[in-house]
Amino acid sequence: DTGVSQNPRHKITKRGQNVTFRCDPISEHNRLYWYRQTLGQGPEFLTYFQNEAQLEKSRLLSDRFSAERPKGSFSTLEIQRTEQGDSAMYLCASSLPSGAGQFFGPGTRLTVL
Amino acid sequence: GIQVEQSPPDLILQEGANSTLRCNFSDSVNNLQWFHQNPWGQLINLFYIPSGTKQNGRLSATTVATERYSLLYISSSQTTDSGVYFCAVVGGTSYGKLTFGQGTILTVHP
Numbered sequence: 001d002t003g004v005s006q007n008p009r010h011k012i013t014k015r016g017q018n019v020t021f022r023c024d025p026i027s028e029h030n031r032l033y034w035y036r037q038t039l040g041q042g043p044e045f046l047t048y049f050q051n052e053a054q055l056e057k058s059r060l061l062s063d064r065f066s067a068e069r070p071k072g073s074f075s076t077l078e079i080q081r082t083e084q085g086d087s088a089m090y091l092c093a094s095s096l097p098s099g100a101g102q103f104f105g106p107g108t109r110l111t112v113l
Numbered sequence: 114g115i116q117v118e119q120s121p122p123d124l125i126l127q128e129g130a131n132s133t134l135r136c137n138f139s140d141s142v143n144n145l146q147w148f149h150q151n152p153w154g155q156l157i158n159l160f161y162i163p164s165g166t167k168q169n170g171r172l173s174a175t176t177v178a179t180e181r182y183s184l185l186y187i188s189s190s191q192t193t194d195s196g197v198y199f200c201a202v203v204g205g206t207s208y209g210k211l212t213f214g215q216g217t218i219l220t221v222h223p
Contacts, residue, residue: 031209033209033210033211035211037154041215042199042201042213042214042215042216043156043199043201043211043213044213045210045211045212048209048210056210058210089154091154091156093211095209100161101144101146101158101161102146102209102211103158104148104155104156104158106153106154106155107154107155109154
């Protein structure tokens with residue numbers, strides 16, 4: 001049983017560049033979530049997929065952010081025209097529709113210079 | 114939205130001591146989880162406990178949903194227990210998004 005995986009683990013970019021992160025959920029989990037965590041804070045919800053449908057988006061997800069889950073398996077999170085305020089840990093989680101809770105990947109740490 | 118408050122914010126213990134971490138939430142919940150975040154940022158599942166009591170080794174948790182709180186007990190603490198402990202809930206009207214508390218930073222000295 002492999003857990004949730006995320007790539008890359010670290011990303012350093014310059015302000016204004018675009019970045020894309022990938023999340024591979026646990027294979028039988030049809031729900032997938034993205035969260036963002038800044039230093040000293042708890043993770044904050046960004047968006048949620050059930051299969052390939054994006055069912056909820058946080059107001060934190062500005063127009064520069066887009067997430068996809070085209071075949072209901074892996075998901076990508078893209079940030080366009082990165083800003084220094086985007087520097088954070090981006091966490092992905094997956095779950096079954098009922099019970100057992102959400103399981104998190106190791107995260108992608110983004111640094112925008 | 115639902116509010117989650119954790120206490121204490123910081124806790125310093127000697128190895129072998131016991132501790133209790135508290136999580137209060139402002140509304141009914143469908144899900145409550147406790148996590149331990151290690152120094153590399155990985156969130157490790159401790160308990161899925163929307164109600165009742167569970168135990169796993171030196172750790173146990175109790176959620177009293179009607180009174181809107183949960184407790185995490187750590188007995189005979191070890192230095193490897195150090196880190197940040199988060200409580201997170203799914204509010205009754207949510208599809209499934211977790212709302213996290215601010216965490217409790219636990220430091221266990223040898």
